[in-house]
Structures are given as structure tokens and as C-alpha cells.
Amino acid sequence: MSKTVNLPHDDASCGWYAALPAAQPATRLQGEQRADYAVIGAGFAGLAAARRLAEHHPEARILLVDAQRVAQGASGRNSGFVIDLPHKFALEHPDPAHKQRLLALNRAAIAQLQGLIQAHGIDCQWSHAGKYQGAVGPRGMAYLEHFEKLMKDLGEPFDWVERGALAKVLGTGHYSGAIYTPGCYLMQPAALVSGLGRSLPDNVELLEESPIQRLERDGQGGWILHGSAGRIRTARLLLGTSIFTQEFGYLRNRLLPVMTFASWTRPLTDSELQVYGGQLDWGLTPADHAGTTVRMTQDRRLIIRNTYKHVPKYGKSTSDAMRESVRSDHRKAFLARFPQLANVPFSHTWGGVYAISRNFTNFFGELEPGVFASACDNGVGAAWGTISGTLLADLAVGADSAQLRDIQAVTGMPSLNPPEPFLGLGVRSRIRLAAWNSRSEL
The missing domain is CATH 3.50.50.60 (FAD/NAD(P)-binding domain)
Known part of the structure; x- marks a missing residue:
């Protein structure tokens, strides 16, 4: 084989990586x-x-x-979730044994990572925080009801969290409700x-x-x-x-290169944390898979992730103008959820490429x-x-x-x-x- 490969061309603005020591x-x-x-x-x-x-x-x-x-x-560059449950599409698989195998494999990975973190003292904000799957309006609530059925079929524990209780955790009343699943871990991926x-x-x-x-x-x-x-x-x-x-x-011709984007704030100050009013260290993924992922880190940063792009040339398919447009969209999603933090700026906006397949x-x-x-x-x-x-x-x-x-x-x-x-x-x-x-x- 003599083909010359196209190399990664990631942007230099990943917040997770910038937060690491030199x-x-x-x-x-x-x-x-x-x-x-x-x-x-x-x-x-x-x-x-x-x-x-x-x-x-x-x-x-x-x-x-x-x-x-x-x-x-x-x-x-991901959003820092280590999820035990099969992915949304895999949850719909008709064979229960298939889903149980995926669940067992994911949990084996979590146990492996946890063991390595403990053995080597890796400081990465590792946390058994679970995960919220949140809905904003009727469309999202319909997806949550479907997710509830899938979880019952899988035999896995979950809890419905209503708007009021959810707002106390998230610091926002933007969401109508969520389903909480306990098996997810959060971390600083870089x-x-x-x-x-x-x-x-x-x-x-x-x-x-x-x-x-x-x-x-x-x-x-x-x-x-x-x-x-x-x-x-x-x-x-x-x-x-x-x-x-x-x-x-x-x-x-079997893999699709897709990039998703995230923005995060600088760490909130003590006074901003009081205005925010929620908790630290949680993660929410959207009930509607094309919605917005939101996280609050242990070190007080809020993260917004949405927007997907087909990137056939990987990082070279993006541009500064594209990232500015994405950042603007992220800002709208941020202000819809946290208008009380309108003065808190984003410090980084970045993208990451991953592979999906049509099946x-x-x-x-x-x-x-x-x-x-x-x-x-x-x-x-x-x-x-x-x-x-x-x-x-x-x-x-x-x-x-x-x-x-x-x-x-x-x-x-x-x-x-x-x-x-x-x-x-x-x-x-x-x-x-x-x-x-x-x-x-x-």
C-alpha cells in the first residue's frame, strides 16, 4: 500500500486540553x-x-x-461522559441479549478506567454522577416516554425528575423534565x-x-x-x-466523518455561582438526540454542546468563520438556559471528529x-x-x-x-x- 494519508487537523482551541498543565x-x-x-x-x-x-x-x-x-x-475533545447504557440506536435493537452484551462491555470499560485512575492517581474529575436525559418541550417529552419504555425493557433503574427538582440541580427551569440513570461517570477527558x-x-x-x-x-x-x-x-x-x-x-466508503462542537465558560466566580443557584458536577444529554448536551464541571465551568457538521476533510473542513457561527449558536442555547449568567463569557469553542456508520x-x-x-x-x-x-x-x-x-x-x-x-x-x-x-x- 502506497497511499499517502490525510492527517488530523484539529483546531487549537479545545478547552479541556488548554486546562491541562504544560x-x-x-x-x-x-x-x-x-x-x-x-x-x-x-x-x-x-x-x-x-x-x-x-x-x-x-x-x-x-x-x-x-x-x-x-x-x-x-x-x-468529547463532553466527558463515560456511559454504561447502550447508545440510543442500540437500545432499539430487537435482541435483548445484544443489549445486555453492550451493557456488560461498557461496564467492564468503566471498571477498567476506574481501576487505572485509582492505581495511577490520575486527576481527571472522575465522578460517579449519573446522567440526566432532558426534555425541553413536548417533542423532548415524547422521546423521554419512549426512553422510559426502553429502560423498562432493558430492566435498568431510572428515575423521572420533574421540572422543579431538576431546576435545583441544573440552575435552570428551562427543562420540562428528565430521566436520571445512575450508571454514567463524568470526567475531564483530556x-x-x-x-x-x-x-x-x-x-x-x-x-x-x-x-x-x-x-x-x-x-x-x-x-x-x-x-x-x-x-x-x-x-x-x-x-x-x-x-x-x-x-x-x-x-x-463505510465511515462517515462527523464533527460536533462544544463551548465552555471560564470558571464561575463565587458570586456567579450564587446567582447560578444549581449544583456542580452534573451532565445532561438531550432526549432528542439532535438537541443540546449541557454539563457543569467540578471546576465550575458550564459546557454547551450541539451542532453537527459533515467534515469529509476532517479539521480542514472547518474554518474560523464556522466556529464563530457555532459559538453564536451555543451562546443562544446558553442564554436560553442561564439568562442570569449573561455576563459570563465563553473562553473556548472547539470541534471533534468522530466516525459513524449508516447502519x-x-x-x-x-x-x-x-x-x-x-x-x-x-x-x-x-x-x-x-x-x-x-x-x-x-x-x-x-x-x-x-x-x-x-x-x-x-x-x-x-x-x-x-x-x-x-x-x-x-x-x-x-x-x-x-x-x-x-x-x-x-
Whole structure:
């Protein structure tokens, strides 16, 4: 394979990453390197895969390589939810066993992350806060009633929270009601991913700011990974590259690159916190999936996330003007909820790219002999990336388990996309239609 890949091009305005202490200088790929295993992508999936490989083979040399710094990419840009429940679309799956497998896998990921946070003292605002799914008006309440039925079918606990009680938590009477589910954890994603990167086993070498620009077969059953200042020869290659998997020639025309955007405030002052009147450390996702996600962090920042864009050129599909427009929309959503905080500015607005598929199917498995991938998290990357990366390493070393069989049972092949320009027209039209239909919930 000689195709040159398109690289990440994320904006430099992610609030989560900006809030971290200054990072130590990066170790970059230089010269000729040999590894027993190479992992591309140091997000949740790649970090978990490298760690598990090291546990299986502590004598092996494992190289984990990323085009950016750890936490600069998608894994450090999400809204900080680690959700145990199957995603909205997966909740509608007709097979109860399918949903129970997803639930068990997500909970295994949460337990794994919690263990690592405790073992390595990772300061990332980790909290068993649960999650609210909120409705603004009749459209959202209809979605909540449907969600209630799905939760009953799943046999999972939940609580209805009426407007008055909800306002005491959120500091706003904007919502008609919500369903609270207790299994979600909240965190600072860039801090968590950065901490996972700093605490890798000794036989994992992390190479940052080292984009792999080309893959080549070595003629002996292995691979050569070409960077700008060096290359890696390896017998086994694991891809934790999400949407960028298609840049290496795999799952082409099966993944859709979508970017969602968030803005957050600076930390509220003591007087602003009194005016706000709600609690710290909560998260709310919209009952209508095209609505607005809202969070209040432990360090007093309010976050607004909505707006979806089809980004065929990833970060290069965006512009400063686009982000300013998104920021303006976020401001309207913020003021609708917190008019008492009209003088509190946003300090950062950022986007993050993730992969979805038309059939909402995650890929997990061996792409060809010696090449393994977990790709397409369909927007729920923290838990899924962690458990899929872990089990991908199991698959690569031939370690069988009930969990491995479970993830193989719930994954498959993302469906083919129509060709351009029909794909772009269709995706953009669907996003616009969803935003219009959901305008009362934004």
C-alpha cells in the first residue's frame, strides 16, 4: 500500500486540553525502529490496546504512535461522559441479549478506567454522577416516554425528575423534565487520556507528533510504517484510528466523518455561582438526540454542546468563520438556559471528529492477516474505545475470553456509503433536517 494519508487537523482551541498543565516535550519517531507490535492512534482505543499487549507480553517492544499529542485528538475533545447504557440506536435493537452484551462491555470499560485512575492517581474529575436525559418541550417529552419504555425493557433503574427538582440541580427551569440513570461517570477527558498516556507499562514507548504517512508490506508478512523522520518495522499492527482508519485503505466508503462542537465558560466566580443557584458536577444529554448536551464541571465551568457538521476533510473542513457561527449558536442555547449568567463569557469553542456508520454498526476485528482494528464508535467513544482496544489486543495475541466473544457478537461491517456527491448532499441534508426538527430542544 502506497497511499499517502490525510492527517488530523484539529483546531487549537479545545478547552479541556488548554486546562491541562504544560506537557513534557514529545518523543518523536526518528530513524529505523523495530517493534513486536505497533499501535497507531493514542486515543482511548489505542491506549487500551497498547496497555493490554504489554500485560500479555511484558518482554515485547510495543510502539504506540500518534500524529498529535495525547489528548489533542477526539478522545480529549468529547463532553466527558463515560456511559454504561447502550447508545440510543442500540437500545432499539430487537435482541435483548445484544443489549445486555453492550451493557456488560461498557461496564467492564468503566471498571477498567476506574481501576487505572485509582492505581495511577490520575486527576481527571472522575465522578460517579449519573446522567440526566432532558426534555425541553413536548417533542423532548415524547422521546423521554419512549426512553422510559426502553429502560423498562432493558430492566435498568431510572428515575423521572420533574421540572422543579431538576431546576435545583441544573440552575435552570428551562427543562420540562428528565430521566436520571445512575450508571454514567463524568470526567475531564483530556486529563484522563493524558494520565493514561503517562502511566503506560514500561515496555510501551509512546511516540507523539509522529504522523504515519504511509503503510507498506515488508515482503515477509509484516509492515513498514513510514513517518517523516523515521519508520517502524513490525509484525503486528493495531489501528485505534477511528475515522482515520479509511486513510490507511481500510473500511473505505463505510465511515462517515462527523464533527460536533462544544463551548465552555471560564470558571464561575463565587458570586456567579450564587446567582447560578444549581449544583456542580452534573451532565445532561438531550432526549432528542439532535438537541443540546449541557454539563457543569467540578471546576465550575458550564459546557454547551450541539451542532453537527459533515467534515469529509476532517479539521480542514472547518474554518474560523464556522466556529464563530457555532459559538453564536451555543451562546443562544446558553442564554436560553442561564439568562442570569449573561455576563459570563465563553473562553473556548472547539470541534471533534468522530466516525459513524449508516447502519450504526461498530467494526472490530482483523482486517487482513496481521492488521487489527476497532473503528466507528458511533459517538460513544470513551467506554467503547477502552473495551474494544483492550479486546483487540486479546484478539491480536490469540487470547480467548467471554468478553471477546461478546464484542464479536455485537459488531459487524459498517454498510457502504453512496458515492459522492450524493453522500455529502445526503448527510448535510439529514443534519439540517434533524436540526430543524429539533429546534425546540436546542
